[in-house]
Amino acid sequence: MxxxxxxxxxxxxxxxxxxxxxxxxxxxxxxxxxxxxxxxxxxxxxxxxxxxxxxxxxxxxxxxxxxxxxxxxxxxxxxxLWGPGSSRFPVRAYHHALRSLSDPDRYQFHALNNRETLVICDTPSDLQQAREDIGSAGLVTGGSAKF
Incomplete structure (x- = not known):
């Protein structure tokens, strides 16, 4: 994996x-x-x-x-960006939306460009929390996996 x-x-x-x-x-x-x-x-x-x-x-x-x-x-x-073979789970977010994260220390970040960042989560529950905190307006479309 x-x-x-x-x-x-x-x-x-x-x-x-x-x-x-x-x-x-x-x-x-x-x-x-x-x-x-x-x-x-x-x-x-x-x-x-x-x-x-x-x-x-x-x-x-x-x-x-x-x-x-x-x-x-x-x-x-x-x-x-993730699926059954992943052990870490990134989600694409706009820079401005990162302020919405309730516990930013829970994640790692990797800037893709001057607008987007990968929010890297260690567990599926961290991924879910990041998506909820950031909200649909702050998430870049795409990047979900179908299991």
């Missing part, structure tokens, strides 16, 4: 024939990244496919860099 996992959902019309064409460069470039079997449920949305591989990543800096690059890829419909 990796500290972090990224599960991709791809646009069917732009998806590579083999998901390794998309994810392989990250596995080659980052010592902390490797393939993981994707156990996230298939998406029921028409035109969206969930490949059988995901990324297991042990380093938060690598996780953030890979996330940002994949998030800009036109073949990527959505990225799930």
């Amino acid at each position: 990796a500290a972090f996992t990224l599960y991709v959902q791809l646009r069917e019309d732009e998806a590579p024939d083999d998901v390794e064409d998309l994810l392989g460069p990250f596995v080659a470039a980052y010592d902390s990244a490797e393939y993981e079997i994707s156990t996230v449920d298939d998406n029921d949305q028409e035109g969206v496919v969930v490949p059988d591989k995901a990324l297991a990543i042990d380093d938060v800096d690598a996780f953030a860099e890979i996330f940002q690059e994949l998030n800009e890829d036109p073949a990527v419909h959505d990225l799930s």
Whole structure:
């Protein structure tokens, strides 16, 4: 089990024939990244496919860099920031919303850019608390996993 996992959902019309064409460069470039079997449920949305591989990543800096690059890829419909293979659970939040956290010492933070931060939670209950504290207006859309 990796500290972090990224599960991709791809646009069917732009998806590579083999998901390794998309994810392989990250596995080659980052010592902390490797393939993981994707156990996230298939998406029921028409035109969206969930490949059988995901990324297991042990380093938060690598996780953030890979996330940002994949998030800009036109073949990527959505990225799930955690799932069944995760041992840590990040959620994307706008910087201004971090003031809403009732116990900020409970979390680690990693800025993605000048607007967004990953709030890194150690347990699913911490994740739930962070989401409740931040609220829907402070959360960046996307990034949930389906179990």
